[in-house]
Amino acid sequence: MPYGDGMSARTTRSEERRAEIVRAALEVIAERGYRGASLAAVAERVGLTQQGLLHHFPTKDALLVAVLEERDQWDAMPHSRWRIDLLCSLVEYNAMRPGIIQTFSALLGESVTEGHPARAYFTDRYRQVRATITAALRTEYGDRLPNGLTPERTAPLLVAVMDGLQYQWLLDPESVDMPGAFRDFLRLLGEEVD
Amino acid sequence: MPYGDGMSARTTRSEERRAEIVRAALEVIAERGYRGASLAAVAERVGLTQQGLLHHFPTKDALLVAVLEERDQWDAMPHSRWRIDLLCSLVEYNAMRPGIIQTFSALLGESVTEGHPARAYFTDRYRQVRATITAALRTEYGDRLPNGLTPERTAPLLVAVMDGLQYQWLLDPESVDMPGAFRDFLRLLGEEVD
Numbered sequence: 001m002p003y004g005d006g007m008s009a010r011t012t013r014s015e016e017r018r019a020e021i022v023r024a025a026l027e028v029i030a031e032r033g034y035r036g037a038s039l040a041a042v043a044e045r046v047g048l049t050q051q052g053l054l055h056h057f058p059t060k061d062a063l064l065v066a067v068l069e070e071r072d073q074w075d076a077m078p079h080s081r082w083r084i085d086l087l088c089s090l091v092e093y094n095a096m097r098p099g100i101i102q103t104f105s106a107l108l109g110e111s112v113t114e115g116h117p118a119r120a121y122f123t124d125r126y127r128q129v130r131a132t133i134t135a136a137l138r139t140e141y142g143d144r145l146p147n148g149l150t151p152e153r154t155a156p157l158l159v160a161v162m163d164g165l166q167y168q169w170l171l172d173p174e175s176v177d178m179p180g181a182f183r184d185f186l187r188l189l190g191e192e193v194d
Numbered sequence: 195m196p197y198g199d200g201m202s203a204r205t206t207r208s209e210e211r212r213a214e215i216v217r218a219a220l221e222v223i224a225e226r227g228y229r230g231a232s233l234a235a236v237a238e239r240v241g242l243t244q245q246g247l248l249h250h251f252p253t254k255d256a257l258l259v260a261v262l263e264e265r266d267q268w269d270a271m272p273h274s275r276w277r278i279d280l281l282c283s284l285v286e287y288n289a290m291r292p293g294i295i296q297t298f299s300a301l302l303g304e305s306v307t308e309g310h311p312a313r314a315y316f317t318d319r320y321r322q323v324r325a326t327i328t329a330a331l332r333t334e335y336g337d338r339l340p341n342g343l344t345p346e347r348t349a350p351l352l353v354a355v356m357d358g359l360q361y362q363w364l365l366d367p368e369s370v371d372m373p374g375a376f377r378d379f380l381r382l383l384g385e386e387v388d
Binding site: 036114130159176 | 224300305308356
């Protein structure tokens with residue numbers, strides 16, 4: 001289909017508008033959490049009526065799904081290319097985008113409450129992340145790390161340190177050197193880190 | 195003042211009622227988060243009208259303060275008696291009270307959103323906890339742990355692992371052995387753990 005025909009242009013405009021709404025939703029969730037976020041606040045931020053927003057996302061949960069899919073895209077990396085030292089770069093990158101980390105730290109916190117729409121997402125995501133990290137550790141170290149732990153038992157600790165440091169850093173960025181602390185942890189595992 | 199006189203009895207009844215309200219608030223926050231919790235839901239759970247509840251706690255934030263004070267009481271231990279191995283027992287104890295851990299994991303998550311009433315509490319609390327753990331590590335190991343890290347640089351990692359494991363465990367208790375993972379981490383630090 002030739003570029004620039006009526007249908008494609010409409011589709012593109014609609015996609016751009018959706019992306020704009022998702023960005024606004026990320027901000028509103030960072031400020032108020034998901035349960036505290038209203039579609040009206042998101043609509044206002046992008047200059048739409050609530051009715052206009054519902055045209056793009058028929059429910060608040062549909063918008064949440066789009067927000068979580070957006071998150072997955074940032075972290076997307078082929079399974080086979082995962083390496084533990086890349087996590088250092090990820091944590092350094094995270095330290096430059098507090099807004100996004102705030103959004104997902106708030107969502108993770110809420111996800112443990114009853115019937116939260118992001119709960120299944122986070123449960124699945126953590127299973128996948130633990131499996132991916134386990135595989136990367138096994139590629140690097142075999143069945144035991146230098147410190148004696150297996151890859152399976154190291155993976156949840158790695159994930160926990162990343163998440164836990166984010167809360168301390170968001171609350172008190174002056175006191176907590178998140179990338180430095182994460183490098184310290186990798187050294188405990190036996191990684192050679194600069 | 196003799197026990198059992200009118201004034202004391204009233205005070206005691208009022209204190210009991212306050213404690214009952216705080217317990218109900220802990221439950222409601224675990225289920226809905228703080229922003230999602232309503233005074234009406236807390237009042238209903240203890241068989242009070244909302245007006246009756248306001249007699250004990252004039253605002254929702256006043257009730258939150260009481261909830262956070264309650265939390266501090268559980269963890270209370272004289273600074274000088276803190277020992278790192280006691281953290282193992284704390285994590286094992288936590289694994290037996292998922293409701294409470296859910297309340298505080300939800301509150302921690304929300305606390306990073308804008309203007310949250312628990313933000314200052316958590317910021318201060320983490321500073322204190324890092325300082326207490328640093329002091330305990332120094333008493334045990336001196337200026338360097340067996341792995342080469344200083345007590346100052348170990349403390350935020352210890353806190354991060356505890357918090358991060360709580361989220362993974364709350365989301366997926368079948369897959370995550372929280373006390374076992376925490377013992378693994380203490381071994382990485384050079385602790386002798388059974």
